[in-house]
Amino acid sequence: MKLPELTIQLPEWVAEYVDQSSQVFSDIEDRMDFVIELSRKNIEHQTGGPFGAAVFDAAGRLIAPGANMVIPSNCSILHAEMVAIALTQKVLGRFDISDGGKFDFALFATTEPCAMCFGAIPWSGVRRLVCGARKEDAQAIGFDEGPRIENWTDALADRGINVIRDVRREKAAAVLNDYVKYGGRIYNPDKKPGKKT
Amino acid sequence: MKLPELTIQLPEWVAEYVDQSSQVFSDIEDRMDFVIELSRKNIEHQTGGPFGAAVFDAAGRLIAPGANMVIPSNCSILHAEMVAIALTQKVLGRFDISDGGKFDFALFATTEPCAMCFGAIPWSGVRRLVCGARKEDAQAIGFDEGPRIENWTDALADRGINVIRDVRREKAAAVLNDYVKYGGRIYNPDKKPGKKT
Numbered sequence: 001m002k003l004p005e006l007t008i009q010l011p012e013w014v015a016e017y018v019d020q021s022s023q024v025f026s027d028i029e030d031r032m033d034f035v036i037e038l039s040r041k042n043i044e045h046q047t048g049g050p051f052g053a054a055v056f057d058a059a060g061r062l063i064a065p066g067a068n069m070v071i072p073s074n075c076s077i078l079h080a081e082m083v084a085i086a087l088t089q090k091v092l093g094r095f096d097i098s099d100g101g102k103f104d105f106a107l108f109a110t111t112e113p114c115a116m117c118f119g120a121i122p123w124s125g126v127r128r129l130v131c132g133a134r135k136e137d138a139q140a141i142g143f144d145e146g147p148r149i150e151n152w153t154d155a156l157a158d159r160g161i162n163v164i165r166d167v168r169r170e171k172a173a174a175v176l177n178d179y180v181k182y183g184g185r186i187y188n189p190d191k192k193p194g195k196k197t
Numbered sequence: 198m199k200l201p202e203l204t205i206q207l208p209e210w211v212a213e214y215v216d217q218s219s220q221v222f223s224d225i226e227d228r229m230d231f232v233i234e235l236s237r238k239n240i241e242h243q244t245g246g247p248f249g250a251a252v253f254d255a256a257g258r259l260i261a262p263g264a265n266m267v268i269p270s271n272c273s274i275l276h277a278e279m280v281a282i283a284l285t286q287k288v289l290g291r292f293d294i295s296d297g298g299k300f301d302f303a304l305f306a307t308t309e310p311c312a313m314c315f316g317a318i319p320w321s322g323v324r325r326l327v328c329g330a331r332k333e334d335a336q337a338i339g340f341d342e343g344p345r346i347e348n349w350t351d352a353l354a355d356r357g358i359n360v361i362r363d364v365r366r367e368k369a370a371a372v373l374n375d376y377v378k379y380g381g382r383i384y385n386p387d388k389k390p391g392k393k394t
Contacts, residue, residue, distance in 0.1 A: 001215040001216055002212070003206070003207050003215075004261055004284045004287045004288050005204055005205060005206040005207070005287070006204070006283050006287045007203070007204040007205075008202060008203045008204075008205070009200070009202040010200050014200055015198050015200050018200075064201055070292050070320075071292065073292075074286050074287065074289075074290055074291055074292045075283050075286050075287070076282065076286060076292045076293070076317070076320040076322065077279055077282060077283050077317055077320070082274055085273065085274060086203050086272050086274050087200075087201045087202070089271050089273060090201045090202070090203045090271065090272070091201050092271075093271055095267050095268065095270075095271045095272055095273045095384065096273070114316060115319070116313055116316030116317040118312070118316060118344075119312030119315060119316045119317075119345070120273070120274055120313040120316075122312070122341075123273040123274070123311075123313060123343070124273050124274075125273065144319075146316050147315075147316070147346055147349070147353075147356075148316070148346070149345070149346045152344070155344035156344075158344075159344075187292065
């Protein structure tokens with residue numbers, strides 16, 4: 001058997017976008033603006049779903065961005081948060097981003113994590129999660145967030161991961177709505193006909 | 198910025214192992230034996246944690262295997278199930294493995310899914326999940342399965358995904374125990390000191 005392999009590779013426009021952005025993002029709104037604009041460019045370039053993410057260090061330096069690439073990569077695990085986590089670990093050369101709690105890295109996501117991305121966060125080693133749009137905003141356009149536990153922010157807090165929500169929520173949700181206006185595909189493979197989102 | 202990228206690539210020994218195995222695995226015990234032996238080889242070769250997975254079609258043909266590669270790949274998302282899902286989608290050329298329910302593919306995993314892998318399953322398009330060891334078996338050697346909802350099998354059933362548990366459970370759990378005997382590293386980056394698993 002020739003073993004299959006898969007390369008997680010961001011769209012080319014991301015490099016230019018990063019180069020044109022700040023080197024340091026001074027506050028959490030700046031960092032969120034960066035990932036929201038990334039999500040917008042992702043739908044404009046038609047390189048994936050309306051979701052962006054990135055990991056920043058405590059000083060606000062970008063370590064690695066992530067964009068949703070499910071459809072163009074034919075890979076359901078390539079949500080923006082998963083891409084940002086995996087590429088940050090590649091850049092840092094360790095699977096525990098904060099290296100046993102020595103550093104304070106934050107994952108920014110334009111929408112609250114789905115069940116998979118939520119489950120990935122404790123293993124990633126990030127110490128903070130900052131979200132823009134809410135689950136309800138994604139559901140409003142038909143995306144299913146999956147079977148996530150109710151008290152998910154508490155579950156992360158119990159593991160020492162601080163969650164901040166609603167940062168630039170309206171701006172982040174606007175990209176979700178624009179995705180629908182542009183005719184973007186809502187992919188929910190296992191959604192049964194007639195099942196409520 | 199030179200964009201980072203990450204290639205999901207199984208260890209070389211996997212190709213030989215697959216070539217030496219059956220082309221078709223007639224029943225679910227045979228399929229589970231295949232992934233348990235894969236998990237055993239993964240610890241013997243020291244190429245990752247004590248977890249194996251694979252996707253099979255309804256006839257029992259292997260589509261793609263997966264092995265835990267967290268430590269050697271420095272990537273926390275590379276659990277065996279995630280690797281098997283991503284590589285199956287690569288082989289099939291679609292992000293929805295069962296293509297809208299037209300086909301009946303099954304994910305086999307040597308241990309019940311952690312919170313992340315559980316969350317990934319509904320997006321993957323597999324119609325069945327078959328597990329060997331239980332969460333308790335992984336916890337017994339110190340692995341944390343993460344904040345997964347209590348009624349996880351029901352949540353998958355609600356999405357049309359059938360779950361079968363305890364297939365060759367003891368044999369699968371034996372590999373977990375041998376991992377500890379071999380001095381394998383239990384990685385739980387965010388576990389606080391003194392926190393119960």
